[in-house]
Amino acid sequence: MKHVITISREFGSGGREIGSRLAKRLNIPFYDKEIISLASENSNLSEDFIENHDEMIVQLKNKPYTPFSAIYEIPMSDQVFLEQSRIIRKLAAKEPCVIVGRCADRVLEDSINLFIYARMNKRIERLLTMESEVDSDKMESRIREIDRKRKDYYQYYTGSTWGRAQNYDLCLDSGKIGIKATVDIILSYLEALDS
């Protein structure tokens, strides 16, 4: 049951909570935003700066790409991605753990990769009980925007499609069965892997 597990997740699907509970059940560390602080400690980039570039591509405006700029001035989003990838590889090499987001499924080679998603109505419902937003239309726009950013980010850095089932070992709609049962199914899968 001791694997490095990565979780990719649609916004509002509960992927983070599922990862956190899974890590607790397996008694292994859990990393999500923690990767930001670690990446900041290990580089000249500030925590705020990394947070603002976290899982999104920030295009440099009025800065055409040239071989010269590629060598001397790696775009900031790329610097954040590379630093986070170094941290992810270091954490995974150290011990079994659960890592959320940041293309960890593609950064690592032998991880067990999960994709968690849910229907839009279930995600709106879940987030409205958790966040200050009360308007479900606005919440839907926000969900779509964050998902689009995650999808673009994954496409840009991995060249593959976010949410393509074959990129993962197990993909689950958490909306119909809920967080607890989703964790249980993942644990059954891990057990089957080891038997």
Place this chain on the structure above:
Amino acid sequence: MKHVITISREFGSGGREIGSRLAKRLNIPFYDKEIISLASENSNLSEDFIENHDEMIVQLKNKPYTPFSAIYEIPMSDQVFLEQSRIIRKLAAKEPCVIVGRCADRVLEDSINLFIYARMNKRIERLLTMESEVDSDKMESRIREIDRKRKDYYQYYTGSTWGRAQNYDLCLDSGKIGIKATVDIILSYLEALDS
């Protein structure tokens, strides 16, 4: 545990066998090629003809699409798809069952939809033990061709992407844990649905 369950599957992933075992464990009917005979019984199309158009788009050559031809001469692939869809809806309305392929996940509205896949090396390995082909390169070409046909067919008739995780309730790589464990995980998922 009594649901209509659809299974989409990569060629060689064992999706058919998983569906068949699942149906046995749930004591409900299983439909795969059986849909061909049923579609033939219910239409003027022969069993051979339907088999040759099964899960693939056969383009009409030298027959440009016109509104006139659309009304009086529905392309043959479309006739087969429509007849199979009618059968699928009829079977699903009658009783819980397992239906493999033929875009059943999109033809039906309240089915539980599974996608089964596996890494290429696992699929080649599996098929070489089952089929007369002994050359693994040729087997790989055949797998890629059949998958491409299934993908195109799904895209053409549903407008959506075959293997996009969010189209299904549960997606599983059967290669790492094997057929039996995959069936067990699906049964756990169905149990969670009902509890």
